[in-house]
Amino acid sequence: MKLKRGKPKEKFSYDPQKVLKKLEDLAYKILEEVKAGKNPYFDVPTRGLSNVYFDEEARLIKLGDKLSRRYFLNVAHARKFMQTLILMAYVKRLVSEGKHASLREAYYANKHTIPGTHENTFEDQSESDPIIEDLERMLGVLREEMHITADRRGYVYGDIVIKDGEDEFNASKLGMGGWAVPGTVEHIQFPEINVDYVLVVETAAMADRLIEEKYPKRERALIIATQGQASRGVRRLIHRLHYEEGLPIIVFTDGDPYGWYIYSTIKQGSINLAYLSEKLATPDAKFVGMTMDDIKEYGLEHVTEKLKGIPPDKKGGPTGDYKRLIEELNYPWFQNKEWQRQLKLALKWGVRIEQQALANKSLEFVAKEYLPEKIREGKLLP
Amino acid sequence: MAEARDLFKEFKVQSVSEFFRRNAAMLGYTGSIRSLTTVIHEAVTNSLDACEEAGILPYVRVEIEELGKEHYKVIVEDNGPGIPEDYIPHVFGKMLAGTKAHRNIQSRGQQGIGISGAVMFAQITSGKATRVITSTGDDEIVEAWVKIDVQKNEGKIVKKIKHPNPKRWRGTRIELEVKNVKYVRSKQGVYWYLKLTAIANPHAHIELVEPDGKLIVFPRSSEDIPEPPVEMKPHPKGVMTDDVYTMAHRSKRSTVRRFLVSEFSRISDKKVDELVLYIAALRLINREVTDQNLKSQLIERLANGEVEKVLKSFGRKWKKVVEEVEKIMEKPPEKLTWHEAEEIVEAFKLMKFLAPPTYGLRPIGEENIEKGLSSILRPEFVTAVTRPPKVYSGGIPFQVEVGIAYGGEITNSEILRYANRVPLLFDAGSCVITSAVRSIDWRRYRVESFDNAPLVVLVNVVSVHVPYTSTGKQSIASIDEIYNEIRLALMEAARRLAAYLGGKYRRLYQIRRKKIFEKYLPEIARSLHILTGEPEEKIKEYFLRLIESKITVAQEGVSEVEVEEGEA
Numbered sequence: 001m002k003l004k005r006g007k008p009k010e011k012f013s014y015d016p017q018k019v020l021k022k023l024e025d026l027a028y029k030i031l032e033e034v035k036a037g038k039n040p041y042f043d044v045p046t047r048g049l050s051n052v053y054f055d056e057e058a059r060l061i062k063l064g065d066k067l068s069r070r071y072f073l074n075v076a077h078a079r080k081f082m083q084t085l086i087l088m089a090y091v092k093r094l095v096s097e098g099k100h101a102s103l104r105e106a107y108y109a110n111k112h113t114i115p116g117t118h119e120n121t122f123e124d125q126s127e128s129d130p131i132i133e134d135l136e137r138m139l140g141v142l143r144e145e146m147h148i149t150a151d152r153r154g155y156v157y158g159d160i161v162i163k164d165g166e167d168e169f170n171a172s173k174l175g176m177g178g179w180a181v182p183g184t185v186e187h188i189q190f191p192e193i194n195v196d197y198v199l200v201v202e203t204a205a206m207a208d209r210l211i212e213e214k215y216p217k218r219e220r221a222l223i224i225a226t227q228g229q230a231s232r233g234v235r236r237l238i239h240r241l242h243y244e245e246g247l248p249i250i251v252f253t254d255g256d257p258y259g260w261y262i263y264s265t266i267k268q269g270s271i272n273l274a275y276l277s278e279k280l281a282t283p284d285a286k287f288v289g290m291t292m293d294d295i296k297e298y299g300l301e302h303v304t305e306k307l308k309g310i311p312p313d314k315k316g317g318p319t320g321d322y323k324r325l326i327e328e329l330n331y332p333w334f335q336n337k338e339w340q341r342q343l344k345l346a347l348k349w350g351v352r353i354e355q356q357a358l359a360n361k362s363l364e365f366v367a368k369e370y371l372p373e374k375i376r377e378g379k380l381l382p
Numbered sequence: 383m384a385e386a387r388d389l390f391k392e393f394k395v396q397s398v399s400e401f402f403r404r405n406a407a408m409l410g411y412t413g414s415i416r417s418l419t420t421v422i423h424e425a426v427t428n429s430l431d432a433c434e435e436a437g438i439l440p441y442v443r444v445e446i447e448e449l450g451k452e453h454y455k456v457i458v459e460d461n462g463p464g465i466p467e468d469y470i471p472h473v474f475g476k477m478l479a480g481t482k483a484h485r486n487i488q489s490r491g492q493q494g495i496g497i498s499g500a501v502m503f504a505q506i507t508s509g510k511a512t513r514v515i516t517s518t519g520d521d522e523i524v525e526a527w528v529k530i531d532v533q534k535n536e537g538k539i540v541k542k543i544k545h546p547n548p549k550r551w552r553g554t555r556i557e558l559e560v561k562n563v564k565y566v567r568s569k570q571g572v573y574w575y576l577k578l579t580a581i582a583n584p585h586a587h588i589e590l591v592e593p594d595g596k597l598i599v600f601p602r603s604s605e606d607i608p609e610p611p612v613e614m615k616p617h618p619k620g621v622m623t624d625d626v627y628t629m630a631h632r633s634k635r636s637t638v639r640r641f642l643v644s645e646f647s648r649i650s651d652k653k654v655d656e657l658v659l660y661i662a663a664l665r666l667i668n669r670e671v672t673d674q675n676l677k678s679q680l681i682e683r684l685a686n687g688e689v690e691k692v693l694k695s696f697g698r699k700w701k702k703v704v705e706e707v708e709k710i711m712e713k714p715p716e717k718l719t720w721h722e723a724e725e726i727v728e729a730f731k732l733m734k735f736l737a738p739p740t741y742g743l744r745p746i747g748e749e750n751i752e753k754g755l756s757s758i759l760r761p762e763f764v765t766a767v768t769r770p771p772k773v774y775s776g777g778i779p780f781q782v783e784v785g786i787a788y789g790g791e792i793t794n795s796e797i798l799r800y801a802n803r804v805p806l807l808f809d810a811g812s813c814v815i816t817s818a819v820r821s822i823d824w825r826r827y828r829v830e831s832f833d834n835a836p837l838v839v840l841v842n843v844v845s846v847h848v849p850y851t852s853t854g855k856q857s858i859a860s861i862d863e864i865y866n867e868i869r870l871a872l873m874e875a876a877r878r879l880a881a882y883l884g885g886k887y888r889r890l891y892q893i894r895r896k897k898i899f900e901k902y903l904p905e906i907a908r909s910l911h912i913l914t915g916e917p918e919e920k921i922k923e924y925f926l927r928l929i930e931s932k933i934t935v936a937q938e939g940v941s942e943v944e945v946e947e948g949e950a
Binding site for chain 2: 027039081082085
């Protein structure tokens with residue numbers, strides 16, 4: 001199987017005016033309600049598992065249509081109502097001035113004592129973060145589109161040209177460290193793409209290995225290191241590279257419940273950010289490894305490690321890895337025979353296998369044999 | 383029976399004054415704090431009663447001066463009718479001479495000892511005579527020093543001066559010098575006693591000057607002078623041998639029969655005939671029957687009304703005995719012996735009578751309780767319940783009233799106990815009022831914890847014969863009828879309190895809500911201004927109008943449409 005760049009399904013869509021309009025429309029709605037003597041409210045899509053479902057057709061974790069109304073004239077809501085408006089005003093300033101702020105900056109910028117009281121607008125960052133999430137869900141825009149950035153994590157290496165504001169550069173000519181993915185990738189554009197697919201790698205160590213082995217150049221691949229759970233920026237970048245640039249996405253993680261969960265999040269989205277799945281998730285992503293079958297296939301039995309936690313048949317179990325395995329067995333998007341097989345084998349054997357375990361063969365084994373072979377032969381999991 | 387008579391004679395011979403000396407404790411003169419309170423009580427009661435009878439709105443001023451260690455001068459002055467010169471030794475000197483002794487009347491006085499007891503106490507502790515200054519409002523003021531002749535049970539004026547009264551002052555001022563007493567501002571002290579008295583007598587203006595010169599005023603809050611209590615003829619079920627004996631000897635009726643019919647309630651000629659049969663039957667039983675079982679069986683039959691059958695069971699001699707007893711009824715009442723009085727009371731216990739009349743009871747009244755509690759305690763809520771009169775022990779009328787005061791300047795919980803308007807300061811633990819108040823589940827009435835609530839509960843038990851637990855007359859016995867009446871009254875008052883608290887909390891809640899919304903307005907207005915460009919002041923105005931229209935802080939309650947609260 002030869003991986004090729006396909007046709008784009010989405011267009012570069014970043015438009016600050018759109019966000020501003022949404023903010024102002026909502027603010028006018030509130031103002032009009034008050035003028036009319038009505039108790040003004042925000043309709044906030046409900047957070048949490050109860051309002052999340054798996055859309056089989058789109059193959060995405062999606063937010064349900066449950067709303068909770070946040071009224072001004074409600075003792076339990078009034079403070080949050082105020083906080084919502086404060087952050088809306090803040091976002092308006094950020095976007096119109098073209099500035100970005102981190103979640104923490106957004107918190108500090110808006111924390112002050114309410115005039116005439118001893119009460120602060122925000123007592124803690126744990127008060128402002130959820131309001132920003134609420135705004136994302138209410139307005140249907142990403143935090144990043146509101147110029148509020150998340151933690152940055154992950155980097156990119158490969159032969160593509162990235163346009164970040166004034167700067168334009170090739171991501172294979174920035175040294176071995178590649179290009180660090182910023183908190184916000186909305187405004188990033190890709191004037192030139194000379195790769196056939198994206199390989200998403202869980203650990204930085206493995207990404208570094210592949211870069212050193214010149215894998216990106218030889219295989220015409222773009223390496224994205226997630227460095228653990230993929231950050232929102234990375235997930236959004238993967239999504240955009242797939243849908244806007246037509247690049248196939250292949251994920252390479254450790255062979256353990258945590259690695260598979262990283263894959264699941266990239267592919268289907270997460271429960272916490274279900275409202276963003278359509279912008280963050282990439283259901284077309286495929287999984288290359290590590291799998292339980294790899295252990296037998298490549299003779300890695302002696303470099304496996306035991307799963308952490310208590311197995312389900314032991315007293316107090318299941319906990320740790322076992323618990324997560326059983327959860328994953330029940331995920332709707334893992335209801336296929338390939339994944340059920342991997343998960344059940346892991347449960348049966350009680351072992352995990354790390355990406356780095358492939359170094360047991362030789363340092364270049366992963367770059368020259370394992371990945372090229374599996375990808376060429378299409379030994380990928382859905 | 384001759385023995386009993388002799389005993390009583392002996393008792394009569396003993397001077398009541400001496401009796402006082404020996405029984406000072408029983409009369410309330412026990413302990414240094416309580417003794418002082420009792421002195422004040424007797425003097426103030428005298429003043430209030432005198433004003434009541436004369437239809438005067440009372441003004442009572444109490445002054446206490448410290449002369450030395452446990453040595454005080456007590457001054458009580460009133461604007462009452464004054465005492466005519468001739469009566470001074472009588473009023474202050476003779477014990478059991480008070481106008482109410484041996485009258486079946488609801489009274490403040492406790493033992494019929496009254497003010498003479500205070501004079502006596504002063505005399506035996508300090509040796510000093512009591513100084514009385516009084517005028518009936520005519521052209522002279524009498525100043526007299528009164529002592530009690532302990533042997534003769536008589537008051538005597540040891541010194542007397544007359545002064546002109548150009549301003550027509552009217553009233554009485556008495557000054558007593560007492561030792562072995564102590565002024566303390568405690569729950570048993572004078573201050574507390576007067577405060578409680580003021581609550582139960584809102585028509586009185588009461589002042590207290592404490593030893594350190596501090597003036598405390600309990601102002602009048604009602605202009606209604608209570609009607610003086612009416613004497614009620616005693617009910618046969620409510621009398622003891624002593625009552626019957628004493629009443630008979632004072633009676634001016636020609637025969638015992640006439641005495642019984644006219645001086646008791648619910649006794650008719652027919653009832654006297656019945657009484658004769660009962661006494662005869664009792665005589666026969668006591669004389670002829672030795673077997674205790676049989677005796678009590680027969681007495682039980684008497685109580686069931688089978689008096690004629692019981693009599694006939696003794697054969698023909700019963701008629702003779704009845705004739706004997708009938709003779710008692712026809713003799714002059716002053717000839718009635720102690721034993722015969724005893725027989726009459728014994729028979730009364732077994733006979734059936736109509737319940738006694740209750741018209742003589744004088745409760746404080748709901749309105750006046752509320753006034754008293756309001757003006758002295760300054761609560762935010764007050765209510766009172768006066769129950770209809772009831773009867774206990776088959777023949778003694780009584781009436782219960784309660785008042786509840788909540789919040790305001792009240793800081794802790796308190797039970798104010800009264801018997802016939804007189805505060806009961808001692809023996810709270812054994813009192814039926816305490817147990818009845820404690821038996822209420824106050825949480826059902828929105829009072830989380832009675833002990834920690836700003837709640838004052840007043841209970842007044844009104845009766846001709848308040849059943850005290852002991853001679854100290856400071857706590858009321860646990861009689862079921864009284865206990866139940868107190869509870870019923872308390873529950874009714876507590877329901878009103880609960881309704882008030884419900885509304886109060888709702889109002890407080892609404893005010894708090896309003897404040898919450900209002901405090902966020904500056905932030906909201908600023909933010910909406912940034913978002914929409916509408917001037918901040920205008921936005922604030924819109925929101926304020928909204929708050930005003932949606933949240934009404936009114937007595938009637940809430941007009942706000944409470945919205946469903948979603949997950950927040």
